Amino acid sequence: MCQFSAHPSRPTLADYIDIPDIYPAGRLDADSEGLLLLTDDGQLQHNISHPALKQPKTYLAQVEGIADAARLARLRSGVDLGDFVTLPCQARQVEAPDWLWPRNPPIRERHDKPTSWLALTLTEGKNRQVRRMTAAVGLPTLRLVRVAIGQVSLQSHPLWPGEAMEIDPGELSRLKT
Known part of the structure; x- marks a missing residue:
């Protein structure tokens, strides 16, 4: 869980990180994985988390089905989710990442249902948004990883679940503007 306070049934950041006075800059859903920035810089935390600042976040989504041009176009142009219409985003089909850690527990596999991978870059982050977007275009998300x-990015800073590393403040300064 993306919190330091105790959770009744799941591990939290406190189980992995023992650094005082840091906070997550943003959250991940309980069923999602990937990059989470932790900081003691309130301005940086605000710039990453505040929806008005539209900081781009990129996700890899393993989806059930094959993304055709029409489904990708719908994702790119914004999806009506009933309670709101998403902003346009970048969406493309990608090869399965060979650098990604194994999922624990593994995703469900159906021999009669192919899966594919999408790279999605959003500038908003409403609750379960990527999952809702892919489902709305007929591609339910099986695995979601913020990269x-x-x-x-995790490609330039490869980490496994539960690992942490310090990032050069110069690299983070771009997130503050």
């Missing part, structure tokens, strides 16, 4: 926040 980048702005220019900070």
